[in-house]
Amino acid sequence: MKALEITKPGAARLVDRPEPTPAPGELLLRIHTVGYCGTDLSTYRGRNPLVAYPRIPGHEVAAVVEGLGEGVSDWTVGEQLLVFPYTECGVCSSCLAGRPNCCKNNQTLGVQRDGVLAEFATIPAGKAMRAAGLGPRELALVEPLTVGAHAVARGQVTAGETVAVFGCGAIGLGAIAAASYLGARVVAIDVDDAKLDLAAACGAAERLHSIRDDLGARLNELTEGHGPAVVIEAVGLPATFRAAVDLVAFAGRVVYIGYAKEPVAYETKWFVMKELDIRGSRNALARDFEQVIAMLAAGRVPTERIVTQDVSLADAPTALANWDRAPGDVTKIHVQLRK
Template identity: 75%
Template structure:
């Protein structure tokens, strides 16, 4: 079988891997579509401390069931599925608290273990999810959108609240769409008008280009001086980490999805004076997957705008290199490995 492999920082190639059969409790999947994730880009650039090389990436997946291992019930050959890509140990503090998304020993497909950017793969049947009526493109978008949706859940976003989202890449767009789906008024913030236009299509009520607009003034004007009740940071820069705390309303909530690559210095008085809640957000829960599937089934996400490029497996190495060279040109790259209901697009 063919697979894409990142062999070392800056090096990616197609390689052959042995054919597999599903073990007991597993399902053999024919992979249809895999989305490149920001972690894949970090792996390619040598900036992902969780990865060892070589590594097959891929955890944003649309697939079809090709064979069933012994003892598998509830699935049939030909079922169209997506994959829940995380593991949970069941015994660490987060698992015991009912939050396995931040399991201390989590291993995400394509990060700490081999991913699914290959023609066929075997996965435990319990990691499959249905997305009835969704196309291959939509199925492969569920996982990245759930990361933003989980941040919205962490922020306890409620209908009628104002939510500001810093960053309108694929993760930030998931937060925009999920907050709008929850009935919030969403203000999207980015430096790229094209991405802001997608954010508006995802449900943002207002958009602010931080490259040519003073964000503090804009948010004050849009919120009658109060600031947003919730700020979600999906960029990962020290400046936006600080801005989230500076600009959130008194008694507000800040949710961080991005990783800042440098230490962040804060004016800590706002932590106390505003009595703000600061929360991290990692991966997603199955409930977040269900919420995003419902959003997609209702047509609430402009998938044709989010996916900026679709390539074949043979073209995938070059697509990753080009994304690394020009990251601003890309919202989401999909690699098509086999036919699906939207294979002709």
Template identity: 65%
Template structure:
């Protein structure tokens, strides 16, 4: 079968690898759509410290069940599914605290272990999720949207809160949708008017272009001088890390999804004066997957607009390189696979 490998920073190749066989308790999936994630871009750029090369990327997966391994019950060949791409050890402090999303020994598909950017993929049946009625594109959007939904949960966003989200890329849009799903009034912040327009379609009540508007003044206007109750940072820049602390309300909550790409220097008195809760947010929990599926199944979410670029496996390496050269031009890339014939036919 064909698979895409990132062989070194800035280098990809399409290669032939053996088709896997499902072991006991596993299913063999025929991959239908895989989304490229920011972690894949960082791997391509040589900026992902968790990756060794070569690496098959891909953990935003839509697939159909091709074969059932020994002992797998309750599933049928041909069923469309998505994949829960994380592992948990069950023993570390995070797992014992019922937070396996940040398991100390987590191995995410396409990062610490081989991903699913290939024609077939074998995985434990415990890691697949069905979502009846969703398209392959929607199935592949579930995982990236859950990351933002989990950030909203980490911020304890509740009905009536005002939530500011820095960044209207794919992860930021998930945070916007997740906060709106919880009943919050959401303010989207970005430097791209087109992305801000999409953010409003995803649930933002207000949009601020921080390149053309005075961010602090506008946030003060929109919050009666208090600042947002919650700020979610989904950009990964030192300046937005700092702005989150500066702009959040007294007694507010700040949630960081990504990693800043440079050292961050804070005026730490704000941590104490505002008595802030500052939280990281990593991956997602099964409940976040359930909520995203519920949102997508209800209709109204602009899934078709989130996917800005589509590719095939043959062209996936070139598309990844183009994303690396001009990241602002891309929101979400989906790599679509041909339907193909069953292995058993």
């Protein structure tokens, strides 16, 4: 079978690999659609310290059951599914606290182990999820949207609250769609007007341009001078990390999904004076997947606009290289493997 391999930083190519056979308890999958994740781009750029090369990337997947390993009885050949891409250790403090999404020893498909950007793949049957009524496009979008949905859960967002989201890439859009789905009023913030339009299509009631608009003044206007109850940061820059704390309401919540690549200097008095809840958000839980599946089934996400490019497996290495050169042009690339 053909697979996409990131051989070393900056080098992606198609390779021949033996078609896998499912071990007991596993499913053999015929891969239909795989979304490129920001993580896959980091791997290509050699910026993900968790990756050893060569690596087959890919964990945002729509697939069809092609075969069953011994002992698998709850799946049938031909069923469509998506894959829960995380494997937790079960014994670290996160796992023991019922929060396996932030497992200290987590392994994600395509990062610490080979992913599914290949014609076939095997996975433990317990990692397969059904999503009745969703097509391959939606199935492959579930996982990236769950990351934002988990941040909304971490922010304990409730209906009627104002939630500001920094960053309208694939992850930020998931947060916007999930918060709006819960009935919050979402203010989307970005430097790119096209991304702000997409944010509005995902449910953002207001959009602010981080350079043209005076964010503090506009957010105060929208909230009777209080500031947003929740700020979610999905950019990963020191300036937006700081702005989240500066702009959030007193007694508000700040949730960070982005990874700032450099240290961030804070006016820490705001942590205390505002008595902030500042929380990190990593990956997602099974219940976030269920929420996103419901949100997609309800037609709340403009999936055809979020996917900015469809490519074949043969063109997938070039698409990755182009994404590396012009990251701003891409919200989501889908690799279509079905012939």
